[in-house]
Each structure stands twice: as structure tokens, then as C-alpha cells.
Amino acid sequence: MKPNYPEIFRPLRFANGLTIDNRLAMAPMTTWSANPDASISEQELAYYRRRVKGIGLVITGCSHVCPEGIGFDAEFAAWDDRFLPSLRRLAQAAKSGGAPAVLQIFHAGSKAIVEQTPSGEIVSASAVRAPAGPFNSGIPTPAHCLKRRSSKRLRHSPKPPDEPSRRVSTAWSYMVLMVF
Numbered sequence: 001m002k003p004n005y006p007e008i009f010r011p012l013r014f015a016n017g018l019t020i021d022n023r024l025a026m027a028p029m030t031t032w033s034a035n036p037d038a039s040i041s042e043q044e045l046a047y048y049r050r051r052v053k054g055i056g057l058v059i060t061g062c063s064h065v066c067p068e069g070i071g072f073d074a075e076f077a078a079w080d081d082r083f084l085p086s087l088r089r090l091a092q093a094a095k096s097g098g099a100p101a102v103l104q105i106f107h108a109g110s111k112a113i114v115e116q117t118p119s120g121e122i123v124s125a126s127a128v129r130a131p132a133g134p135f136n137s138g139i140p141t142p143a144h145c146l147k148r149r150s151s152k153r154l155r156h157s158p159k160p161p162d163e164p165s166r167r168v169s170t171a172w173s174y175m176v177l178m179v180f
């Protein structure tokens with residue numbers, strides 16, 4: 001059978017040299033199914049193994065990069081070395097179909113769930129309250145991430161603007177190629 005869109009089934013080479021077999025990608029999807037300690041569950045590993053055959057690229061559901069930025073309940077975490085065994089198991093399952101996989105890392109910013117935050121404080125690019133949404137209550141107003149000097153990781157950040165002239169992005173999401 002001749003496919004209508006042959007281009008989809010041709011390999012694609014990225015600028016960094018990575019080549020994928022075809023242009024079909026598994027979209028990132030949060031499944032709310034991590035273990036209580038934020039490691040990946042057997043259920044979610046099975047979910048990946050079932051879906052990764054025959055596609056060119058796998059993108060995982062988002063993984064939280066810091067406890068102040070949790071945007072979804074029961075999502076597997078990536079903010080500490082103790083999660084490496086969990087992430088390694090995810091990488092093996094995500095790559096079990098032969099395609100490379102990327103880990104989507106995520107910080108919910110002003111839309112973080114304050115009840116999930118150990119310090120009870122959320123941080124964002126701007127100290128502006130997000131409206132309540134399907135996952136967040138809209139309370140409290142986040143601390144400006146550059147003004148929050150208590151965080152070691154932010155201590156050497158540049159001086160924040162006194163009056164941010166406009167609101168900047170409330171949630172960050174990046175992709176990291178899974179090599180482990």
C-alpha cells in the first residue's frame with residue numbers, strides 16, 4: 001500500500017546529528033500515576049512499553065524539576081539524584097521500541113500546587129498571581145524567583161527588576177535527551 005504522506009515515514013536528521021527513523025513522535029502526556037515517593041510506577045512503565053514501537057521519537061510526560069514547581073499530582077520527579085534509578089527505568093521503557101527518547105522537564109511557576117510544596121511557598125518568573133485553573137487554586141501569589149534568596153540554586157542569580165514591567169511566563173518546560 002502506498003502511504004498518502006510518505007514524508008512522515010522518512011528519517012529525519014537533527015542539527016546535532018541525531019537521526020530518527022521516521023517523523024512520528026509520541027506526544028508528552030502526564031499520567032498522574034507516579035508512586036507516592038515520586039518515582040515512576042510499574043503502571044506507567046507498562047504504558048510506555050505499549051506505545052513506543054514503530055515511532056521515531058518518544059517524549060515523556062513532564063517531570064518536576066523542583067518541589068516548589070509541582071504542577072500535577074502524582075507525576076514522577078527529577079529534582080534529586082535519588083530519582084536516578086527511577087529515571088533510568090523510565091529511559092529503558094521509553095527507548096524499548098528502538099527510538100530515542102527525551103525527558104520533558106517542567107516547572108509550574110505561578111501555577112504550582114501550593115499544597116504539594118514542602119515549604120508552602122511557590123516561585124515564578126514574576127511575582128504575579130495566576131488565575132485559578134484546573135490544577136491550581138490561584139493562591140498564593142508566587143515569590144519572584146530572583147528575589148527568593150533562600151534558595152541555594154538562585155543565590156547567584158542577577159538582581160531582579162524592582163518593578164517587573166510585564167508578566168513573564170508562568171510555567172517552564174524543556175526537553176532533555178535521555179542518554180542513561
Ligand SMILES: Cc1cc2nc3c(=O)[nH]c(=O)nc-3n(C[C@H](O)[C@H](O)[C@H](O)COP(=O)(O)O)c2cc1C
Pocket residue numbers: 027028029030031060061062104173
Ligand atoms: C492527558 C494529557 C496529558 C498531557 N500531558 C502533557 C505533558 O506532560 N506535557 C506537554 O507538553 N503536553 C502534555 N499534553 C499535551 C499533549 O502532548 C498534546 O500536545 C495535546 O494533547 C494536543 O494534541 P491532540 O490535539 O492530539 O490532543 C497532555 C495532553 C493530555 C490529553
